[in-house]
Amino acid sequence: MKMIEENKHYLNDCDCECKEVERKHYYEDYDCECRKPRRKHCYEECFIVKKSCSCAPKPGKALLKCSRGAAGPFPLVAAGVLLPQTYPLGSVTIDTRELCNPTVLLNFNFLINVPLGLLTTLTFTVFKCCDGCKQPVGESFTFSEILPAGLANKSFSFQICDCSNCCGCQTYSVEVTNATLLSAGVSISGQITALAVENIC
Template sequence: MIQENQNCLRECESEKKQCYEECYVVKKPCPCGPMPGKALLKCARGSVGPLPLIAAGVLLPTSYPVGSITIDTRELCNPTVLLNFNFIINVPVGLLTTLTFTVFKCCNGCTNPVGESFTFSEILPAGLATTSFSFQICDCSNCCGCETYTVQITNATLLGAGVSVSAQMTAIAVENIC
């Protein structure tokens, strides 16, 4: 019985060694593939509303900030930041609703738009309506420090007052080691 257990242990050790060699020796990464680097993940929430009635063609007196997210990329080499924005739009009266979202980046005291603007436009049914809208932006510009990304409503047509928007935001920053 003792001899059987020792043989079994040797077989198990042999299998572990073979598996280890397969995973780490035989299947090692290709030298031409990218090397893994550091990554950061940040999440945030935001909201705005209720918004006033805004007729078509009327310029907004100011933009409406929905939320912001800050990520510190100082420890990353040549970072790329993927921003993901998911919105829930609540409309108390079913009418044409058009919202244009723009993302701004603040770094070292400077604020600049990131990527293109994204427009939600839909005729919602009468009564309380809730719908969702999402988009992603990839920011490859370097910044030495904390980067704050703010999403704002920069243009809108709201044919009924009381629209509110809530947002879930994520920022994933990864190193580009090439």
């Protein structure tokens, strides 16, 4: 009984140490552990231990936006002849103001319908509009293939990663900026996806 009374202060000291660690904001890195009493002792043995630290980056918030787009039918365009205008296929708007240092991954998946086959070349360009300013994003992508006669459907996809910052809503759009169409009636339909993810380092 005397031994228990003498070691009451030991337990109180341990509790104080754990609270002191928490008070000094070391609580995330340290912890207090207590071992079960050994046969010859009537009190718990408490001690401060350092927790293992993970070097993995903390996950951040993410936003996903999707939309569909279509264009056509296009007129016949001979090789070397410029399109009279660009043809917008679709756009997606995403607001990244609540994300810290975001990166936006853009995915474009299109189905190209060519009724009469023959040579089809289409150039796709992605633009970003932010604060009223429109600018191209990344490089252009070209689909070029000699399709068999008759109705033909071909899929075409590409992706772009945009790391430039923008304060507010930003709209990504894709347009057909050049084409060689040796058959009339070509049309395009598909889906646009924008995934914005925080970069917390």
